[in-house]
Amino acid sequence: MKIAGFLCVALAGITTVVDHATAKEAISEAPLKSCPPLKTIDHDKIQPFPQPPPVTIAEKAAVKFKPRLTIKPHLCDAYPAVTRDGRVSGGLRPTGPTDGQCKGNPMDLKFTGVQIEEIPDNDGTEDKYNHRHGWQTCAVWLNNPAIKNPTIEAVSVSVSSVFVSKGPPARSNLDGTAVKVRYFRTVSPNHMYANYELELTDVVGGFQDLIMWQQLTDEARCALNLKDWGNEVKMPINDENFKTSLKEAFPSK
Numbered sequence: 001m002k003i004a005g006f007l008c009v010a011l012a013g014i015t016t017v018v019d020h021a022t023a024k025e026a027i028s029e030a031p032l033k034s035c036p037p038l039k040t041i042d043h044d045k046i047q048p049f050p051q052p053p054p055v056t057i058a059e060k061a062a063v064k065f066k067p068r069l070t071i072k073p074h075l076c077d078a079y080p081a082v083t084r085d086g087r088v089s090g091g092l093r094p095t096g097p098t099d100g101q102c103k104g105n106p107m108d109l110k111f112t113g114v115q116i117e118e119i120p121d122n123d124g125t126e127d128k129y130n131h132r133h134g135w136q137t138c139a140v141w142l143n144n145p146a147i148k149n150p151t152i153e154a155v156s157v158s159v160s161s162v163f164v165s166k167g168p169p170a171r172s173n174l175d176g177t178a179v180k181v182r183y184f185r186t187v188s189p190n191h192m193y194a195n196y197e198l199e200l201t202d203v204v205g206g207f208q209d210l211i212m213w214q215q216l217t218d219e220a221r222c223a224l225n226l227k228d229w230g231n232e233v234k235m236p237i238n239d240e241n242f243k244t245s246l247k248e249a250f251p252s253k
Helices: 020-026 057-064 218-226 242-249
Strands: 004-009 014-019 039-041 068-071 087-089 137-142 152-159 162-166 178-187 194-200
Touching: 087 218, 137 162, 137 178, 137 242, 152 178, 152 194, 162 242
Parallel strands: 039 087, 068 178
Antiparallel strands: 004 014, 004 137, 137 152, 152 162, 178 194
């Protein structure tokens, strides 16, 4: 299977378009040695990047095929994770209600205009599985983004710590060229931990502004490369993790 695809982190947050055979494009223009010390900012104080006008083939494909996201009512909204000057979100307290202080993003009340975003995981439990931060990933695989009318060959979504891939989505899972995706959680029988996952849905969710990795400021890329997101949490398309994420999300034949 020779297809091209784009990884869309936290649904239209930060995205990149590549051919599976050329994943080496994930090298940042800002080397880690030149990065300033990390600084944090409250999760609800980050001004999101606007979506730049698409110019290249990759940018046009990413905007055309960016997903629509639905979030279950009792879970956190998606929030920007980094500022233009490289300050990263402090995230949420890992205890308390699952939607505590993480609904109604003041920077994006209509659920548009959010990018480079994370969906904080607030389990409401009291164990090591709680997280201040959480990333969800959707990979949309196209036959060829350079042709006039590309088609979706497969979709891969993050389910706990792995990807689940499906062939061309059903008509009910599409709104035009946009895949419809839902964010939800499953809770263990003893209520000691929860898994946060994505799945295809027939519900039409919201669009969010989208920005390519290379369109970010050097400071923002540095922050996303250097930040320790916590226990078992990784930023899927920073320089360290992008190649692995692409390989894991690639659909099997």
